[in-house]
Amino acid sequence: MYKLVIFDWDGTLMDSIARIVSSMQAAADHCQLTIPTVKGVKDIIGLSLPKALDILFPGASQSQTTALLEQYKFQYVEGDNTPAPLFEDALSLLKALKDNNRLLAVATGKGRDGLQRVFSATQTEHFFHASRCADEALSKPDPQMLLSLLAELSVEPEQAVMIGDTNHDMQMAQAAGIDRIGITLGVHDREILNHYQPIAVVDSLIELQQLLLPVVEH
Incomplete structure (x- = not known):
């Protein structure tokens, strides 16, 4: 939770x-x-x-x-005209998390201009309460991005989780004292992500949603 x-x-x-x-x-x-x-x-x-x-x-x-x-x-x-769509189930995951009153943030290697451009193209900015870009903090894997997000949103490290597809994401979260979940949709595989003691490594955003928002049976 x-x-x-x-x-x-x-x-x-x-x-x-x-x-x-x-x-x-x-x-x-x-x-x-x-x-x-x-x-x-x-x-x-x-x-x-x-x-x-x-x-x-x-x-x-x-x-x-x-x-x-x-x-x-x-x-x-x-x-370049190589397609770069959101992954399937990204929008439904973000909506489900927001409907569940979770705070959402982005910590990205993109610059601010690049993030604003994809926010606009995907109509997703309204899901996020805060974001940090590579031109606003020290580069991953330094924890500065995450620490400044925690400070802005008044959240303790143990109340947060970082989701990412690279060793840089996992190292950054580890350095910030934040739990982390690896996802194998992008760059690094399960073996590499597991080096950084994530609480889990998932293969899809649906699997991630089941992990973050488990269905409680009555």
């Missing part, structure tokens, strides 16, 4: 991993840099963009990094 449920966005609520990978590879190609592997890009999903680019392109100059940043944003928003 958690008071606050905090969601990662990409790979947790939105099926956007393929779009992120293809956009990053296209940006690298445009900037004439070595194109990163699919696994390489997946492993940085959830980190802030500057931190991600440092890992993927360690030899890039400042001007190349700036160009990559702009090109990636262009590709993701306009240049």
